[in-house]
Amino acid sequence: MKVLVTGATGAIGKEIVHLLASKGHDILLGCRSQKKGEILAKEIEVIYGRRPQIIIMDLSDASSVSSASNHLSGECLDALINNAGVMNGKYILDRDGHEDTINVNYHNTRLLTQLLIDRITDGGAIVFTTSATRRWYPFQRIMEDIPESKFGRLKTYALSKKLITRYAATMAADKEIKKRGIRINCADPGVVDTPMLSMGKWFDRLTDIFFRPFCLKPSTAAKTSVRALESPESGYIFKSPKGKSLNKKKLDL
Secondary structure, eight states: OEEEEEEESSHHHHHHHHHHTTTTTTEEEEEEEEHHHHHHHHHHHHHHSSOOOEEOOOOOOOHHHHHHHHHHHTTEEEEEEEOOOOOOOOOOOOTSBBBBHIIIIIHHHHHHHHHHHGGEEEEEEEEEEEGGGGGGGGGGGGGOOOOOOGGHHHHHHHHHHHHHHHHHHHHHHHHHHHTOOOOOEEEEEOBOOOOGGOOOOOHHHEEEEEEETGGGOHHHHHHHHHHHHSOOOOSOOOSSSSOOOTTTTTTTO
């Protein structure tokens, strides 16, 4: 199986890549940094005897996503794991006027998926990374961007995950995608010990002492993503450390 993993050099991304490589899959590393990509590719080659291909993409930049898609022209993919994500502490706009957290986690993740959908083989799979925080946003408050006056780190992240989960639900219900047998699932990694937990506040040290030890490991989150990828079913949210939603139609929105 040939699988593109976005955010491949991040804490969870690396674990996903290692797990897929251990299963013998061909992997494409979607990452922003060529240097970090090379380090990970070499690591995988040394351990598993197969060197992944590096695809440079910056999900905060639509033109970079389009360029990455063009680079993959002619490639057939069996699966796409949309793992990349951010949770910014400050309000940042891209050149198109989109707030960066929503841009990375929703707008450009959706763009990448749309650009690659025709290159996913029939019977393939797409996995989106969601979060339990999505429940903070009821349907009537959904918007596809957020003004600075309403920005909040966790609130904006929650909105981005609500949006991408809703998009996944739409894809899972799409007749053409069903006809092609492409499975659409989400992975909810839970609270994972990654740099994303750092808030840049005075209480970060207390968090490291009293909270991080109880968080899930990135390797556990990776297993959830791969379980979502390998499932013969479609329309589910797979949750760490085990279990899955029972509401296929709405992906547990």
